Amino acid sequence: MNATTNGTTNGTTNGTMNGTMNGTLGGIVDSTRAELMRLRKWPAVWIVVGAWLALSLMFGYLFDYLAYRSGDSGFSNEGETKAQLLAGLLPPAVPDVMVQGLPMFGGALVMVLGALAAGNGFAWGTWKTVFTQGKPRTSVTIGSLLAVSAFVVLVMLVSTVLCLGCSSLIAATEGHSLTMPGLGDVARSFGGGLLVLEMWALLGFAAGVLAKGPALAVGLGLVWLLVVENLLRGVGSLLSVVDAITHVLPGTAAGSLVGALVGKAGGAPGVLVDISGGRALVTVVAYVVALVGLTLVVVRRRDVA
Amino acid sequence: MDELRNDVRNEPRDDLVVRTDGLTKRYSDRLAVDGVGMTVRRGEVYGFLGPNGAGKTTTLRMVLGLVRPTAGTATVVGRPAGAADVTARVGALIEGPGFFPYLSGRDNLRALARYRRLGDEEVERVLDLVDLTGRADDRFKGYSLGMKQRLGVAAALLGSPELIVLDEPTNGLDPAGMADMRALVVSLARGGQTVLLSSHLLAEVQEICDRVGVIDQGRLLRESTVAELRGGVTLRVRAEPEDAAIAVAMRLAGDDGVRREKDGSLDLDLAADAAPELARALVAAGLDVHEISARERSLEEVFFEMTGDQHTTKEKVS
Numbered sequence: 001m002n003a004t005t006n007g008t009t010n011g012t013t014n015g016t017m018n019g020t021m022n023g024t025l026g027g028i029v030d031s032t033r034a035e036l037m038r039l040r041k042w043p044a045v046w047i048v049v050g051a052w053l054a055l056s057l058m059f060g061y062l063f064d065y066l067a068y069r070s071g072d073s074g075f076s077n078e079g080e081t082k083a084q085l086l087a088g089l090l091p092p093a094v095p096d097v098m099v100q101g102l103p104m105f106g107g108a109l110v111m112v113l114g115a116l117a118a119g120n121g122f123a124w125g126t127w128k129t130v131f132t133q134g135k136p137r138t139s140v141t142i143g144s145l146l147a148v149s150a151f152v153v154l155v156m157l158v159s160t161v162l163c164l165g166c167s168s169l170i171a172a173t174e175g176h177s178l179t180m181p182g183l184g185d186v187a188r189s190f191g192g193g194l195l196v197l198e199m200w201a202l203l204g205f206a207a208g209v210l211a212k213g214p215a216l217a218v219g220l221g222l223v224w225l226l227v228v229e230n231l232l233r234g235v236g237s238l239l240s241v242v243d244a245i246t247h248v249l250p251g252t253a254a255g256s257l258v259g260a261l262v263g264k265a266g267g268a269p270g271v272l273v274d275i276s277g278g279r280a281l282v283t284v285v286a287y288v289v290a291l292v293g294l295t296l297v298v299v300r301r302r303d304v305a
Numbered sequence: 306m307d308e309l310r311n312d313v314r315n316e317p318r319d320d321l322v323v324r325t326d327g328l329t330k331r332y333s334d335r336l337a338v339d340g341v342g343m344t345v346r347r348g349e350v351y352g353f354l355g356p357n358g359a360g361k362t363t364t365l366r367m368v369l370g371l372v373r374p375t376a377g378t379a380t381v382v383g384r385p386a387g388a389a390d391v392t393a394r395v396g397a398l399i400e401g402p403g404f405f406p407y408l409s410g411r412d413n414l415r416a417l418a419r420y421r422r423l424g425d426e427e428v429e430r431v432l433d434l435v436d437l438t439g440r441a442d443d444r445f446k447g448y449s450l451g452m453k454q455r456l457g458v459a460a461a462l463l464g465s466p467e468l469i470v471l472d473e474p475t476n477g478l479d480p481a482g483m484a485d486m487r488a489l490v491v492s493l494a495r496g497g498q499t500v501l502l503s504s505h506l507l508a509e510v511q512e513i514c515d516r517v518g519v520i521d522q523g524r525l526l527r528e529s530t531v532a533e534l535r536g537g538v539t540l541r542v543r544a545e546p547e548d549a550a551i552a553v554a555m556r557l558a559g560d561d562g563v564r565r566e567k568d569g570s571l572d573l574d575l576a577a578d579a580a581p582e583l584a585r586a587l588v589a590a591g592l593d594v595h596e597i598s599a600r601e602r603s604l605e606e607v608f609f610e611m612t613g614d615q616h617t618t619k620e621k622v623s
C-alpha cells in the first residue's frame with residue numbers, strides 16, 4: 001500500500017462543500033446518479049427488463065401472428081375470426097396490446113426488480129456503505145426509488161416502441177395501410193401502464209426493505225400477485241365482505257385500470273373490470289404514494305447492521 | 306467510570322472528533338453497549354479493543370449513525386452522529402466491506418464517489434493507496450478476502466475524511482498486507498486525519514495507536530494512552546523457594562503489586578532501579594535467585610488482565 005495521503009486537504013474543502021452538497025435536492029440527484037450507475041451495470045436488471053420485453057412480444061404479437069398465419073384461432077383469443085385476430089396485431093391496436101400483460105406478468109417482473117434493488121442492499125451490506133457517504137437516508141432512498149422508476153419508464157418506452165415496430169411490420173407484411181394509433185390513446189395507455197408498473201415496482205422495493213433481503217420479498221410478492229389475489233377474488237364471488245376487500249387490493253386496482261384502458265376484461269390474465277377506471281386510478285395512485293411513504297419511514301427509523 | 310466521564314467533560318471540545326456520553330444500546334433483553342463514554346482526539350490513532358461480542362461494532366455503528374442508541378449521545382466532529390453533514394466528513398469500514406458483487410472494484414468506488422460528488426481521479430488515488438489499481442477492473446465477487454478488505458479501506462478514504470473508522474481493517478490480509486495497512490494508518494494520522502480502529506490484533510494496536518479504549522460486556526473499562534495502560538516497566542523475578550520469594554516481593558511491592566506467572570516467576574510493580582534492593586532482600590532471606598529482569602507488559606497482557614480472559618498467564622498472589 002502506498003502510505004502517502006493528502007489528509008490535510010480535506011478540512012476546508014469538506015467544510016465548503018457540505019452546505020451545497022448535502023441539501024436534500026442535491027442529495028437526491030447525487031444518489032440517483034449513483035444508483036443509476038450501479039443498476040445499469042447489473043445483469044439481473046437487464047434480465048428482468050429483457051424477460052418482460054420478450055414475454056410482451058411473444059404473447060402480444062408472435063403467437064397471435066403465428067396463429068393467424070397458420071389459420072388456427074388466436075392463441076389467447078379463442079373464437080375470434082382471422083380478421084379480428086389481425087386487427088389486434090395492427091398499429092391501431094397498440095394502445096391495448098402494450099398494456100394487457102402489465103397487471104400480472106409485467107407487474108410481477110418489475111416487482112422482482114424492486115425487491116432485488118432494495119433487498120440485496122441488506123444482503124450485501126451496501127445500504128450500510130451508502131448511508132455513510134454524507135447523504136441523508138431519505139435522499140439516498142428517494143434516489144434509489146427514482147433509479148428503479150427510471151428503469152420502469154424505460155421498460156414502458158421500449159415496450160411501446162417495440163409494439164409499434166412489430167405492429168407496423170405486420171401491417172407492412174400483410175399489405176395493410178400504416179395507420180398509426182392516436183397519440184392521445186398511446187399516451188393514455190403509456191401513463192396507465194406506467195402507473196401499474198410503478199406500483200408493483202414500489203411494492204417490491206417496500207417488500208425488500210421490510211424483509212431486509214430479496215428472497216422473502218420476491219417469494220411472498222409473487223405468491224401474492226400471482227396466486228393470493230386471484231384466490232381472494234374467487235372467494236369474493238361467494239362472500240361479499242371478501243369481495244369488498246378485493247376491490248382495494250393492488251392487483252384488482254391494476255387489472256381494473258388496464259381493463260378500463262382496453263375497454264374489456266379477459267383476453268389477458270389479470271385484466272379486470274371489477275371496479276371503475278376512475279376508482280382504479282385513484283387506488284393505484286394511493287398505493288404509489290403510500291408505498292413511497294412506508295419505505296421512507298422504515299428506512300429512516302431502522303437500524304442498519 | 307465517573308472519573309472517566311469527568312475527564313471527558315474537561316476535554317476542549319474542538320479537540321474531540323468523537324465524544325460519546327452514556328452511550329447505550331439494548332436489544333430486547335440483551336444490553337449490547339452499556340453507558341460508554343469514549344473520546345477520540347483530533348489527529349490521533351485510537352484503538353478500540355475488546356473481546357468478541359464486547360460491543361465494539363455496535364458502538365462504532367452508533368458513532369456512524371447506523372444504529373440508534375437506546376440512551377446516551379454520540380457527537381462526531383462536533384455534531385450529532387449520523388447527520389448527513391457528519392457522515393460527509395467521515396469514512397468507514399464497518400464489519401466487513403459492503404459492495405455490489407457484480408461491479409468491479411473501480412466501479413464500486415465510482416458509485417460511492419458519486420454520492421460524495423468526487424471525480425474519478427479521487428477513485429484512482431484511493432485505489433493506489435491500497436495497492437488495488439492492478440485488480441481494480443475485476444469484479445468484487447472475485448476478490449479474495451484481503452482484496453475486499455483493501456477495497457473497503459479505499460472506500461473509507463474517499464474524499465480524505467477527517468475521521469476514518471476502521472473495524473478490523475486487517476482481517477484477511479497477509480502479513481505483508483497487514484504491515485502495509487499499519488503504515489497506511491500511521492501515515493493517515495501524520496497527514497492530520499483521525500483514525501478510530503478496532504482490532505483483535507493487540508500487537509498491531511500497541512504499535513500504531515496513540516490511545517486505546519478497552520470495552521468488555523458493553524462497558525468501557527479503561528481509556529488511556531497505550532503507555533499508561535501498559536503501566537511502565539516492572540521487575541520480573543525468579544527465585545526459590547517460591548513462597549519465601551513471594552513474601553519478600555510483597556514486602557517491597559505491596560500486597561497488590563505482585564503477580565505470579567504460570568511459569569513460577571513473579572511480576573512485581575517495581576521500577577527498574579529497585580532491582581538492587583530487591584536482589585539484596587532476596588539474598589538476605591537466603592533465597593536462590595535465578596533471574597531478576599526489567600520488563601514491560603505488553604498490551605496483550607494488560608488486555609487479558611482487564612477482560613479476565615482465560616488466556617491470561619498471570620494470577621494475583623494476594
